[in-house]
Amino acid sequence: xxxxxxxxxRIASVKSTQQITNAMKMVAxxxxxxxxxxxxxxxxxxxxxxxxxxxxSATIDNSDENVFSQERNPxxxxxxxxxxxRGLCGAFNSNIIKMAVSLTATTYRQQFSQNNxxxxxxxxxxxxxxxxxxxxxxxxHDELFDQxxxxxxxxxxxxxxxxFAWKEYDRIDLIYNQFKNAAVQRLIxxxxxxxxxxxxxxxxxxxxxxxxxxxxxxxxxxxQELIPKTLRIQLFKAVLDSFASEQGAxxxxxxxxxxxxxxxxxxxxxxxxxxxxxxxxxxxLEIVSGAEALKG
Numbered sequence: 001x002x003x004x005x006x007x008x009x010r011i012a013s014v015k016s017t018q019q020i021t022n023a024m025k026m027v028a029x030x031x032x033x034x035x036x037x038x039x040x041x042x043x044x045x046x047x048x049x050x051x052x053x054x055x056x057s058a059t060i061d062n063s064d065e066n067v068f069s070q071e072r073n074p075x076x077x078x079x080x081x082x083x084x085x086r087g088l089c090g091a092f093n094s095n096i097i098k099m100a101v102s103l104t105a106t107t108y109r110q111q112f113s114q115n116n117x118x119x120x121x122x123x124x125x126x127x128x129x130x131x132x133x134x135x136x137x138x139x140x141h142d143e144l145f146d147q148x149x150x151x152x153x154x155x156x157x158x159x160x161x162x163x164f165a166w167k168e169y170d171r172i173d174l175i176y177n178q179f180k181n182a183a184v185q186r187l188i189x190x191x192x193x194x195x196x197x198x199x200x201x202x203x204x205x206x207x208x209x210x211x212x213x214x215x216x217x218x219x220x221x222x223x224q225e226l227i228p229k230t231l232r233i234q235l236f237k238a239v240l241d242s243f244a245s246e247q248g249a250x251x252x253x254x255x256x257x258x259x260x261x262x263x264x265x266x267x268x269x270x271x272x273x274x275x276x277x278x279x280x281x282x283x284x285l286e287i288v289s290g291a292e293a294l295k296g
Contacts (some may be wrong), residue, residue, distance in 0.1 A: 018261035023252035035244035062228035082176035083123030089250035153236035
């Protein structure tokens, strides 16, 4: 009977876990719907705005007026790592961390060996990892996910722009998960600053893109107004992408956990029924044996 008791305890424990994972899946699904709607609405606007900025900034020859497009020798690097504040979302955080560490070991190995690679972390999981391992984390903004708004993200975008303009860093990269659907996220390493030039194609050469626009009042003024706005939107989009990806990853992980709990419960119920049948059979045998002994 001790075996039956242990199995009953395990069944109760797995049922409790199943209820928790199912509730977490529903919460993540609710957050995902809101985040997915927000990023789907923002993405076309941000992409078009960045395309316009790239095409316009590439035509300005005065580097003093277009400091954010200045290509400098990348001696000092800043990596903005966007993870999450909570776990239980599969490999979401570990993939981001692995990508950031991989960059320091490959692309920026020389700068990292000279202690010229700095980190800004957004998300408690990334902050804990890099601080614990003594990486050069200059700032952490884990609170951004608590109130994820454009105004809050713009404050951090302004700091990044100033640090690049003041030549504290020669290149700033964003590392985040781009939302594709609830089950799929794409790891992205995006050059934030300097602004990457527009890529020419066989159908649309860069030299011809300029004729698509009429400038009013003038090209330089428009670019100077457009650059800060575009960079603020790009950072907000990256954080929003990461938040939607986190909810999708958590929903998928909790759904799998719930299904696994269901499979475990089925096996435990089979084991319980077998143990119960054996116990009943043994009890019947004992009663029959006792009755036969009394007859004798």
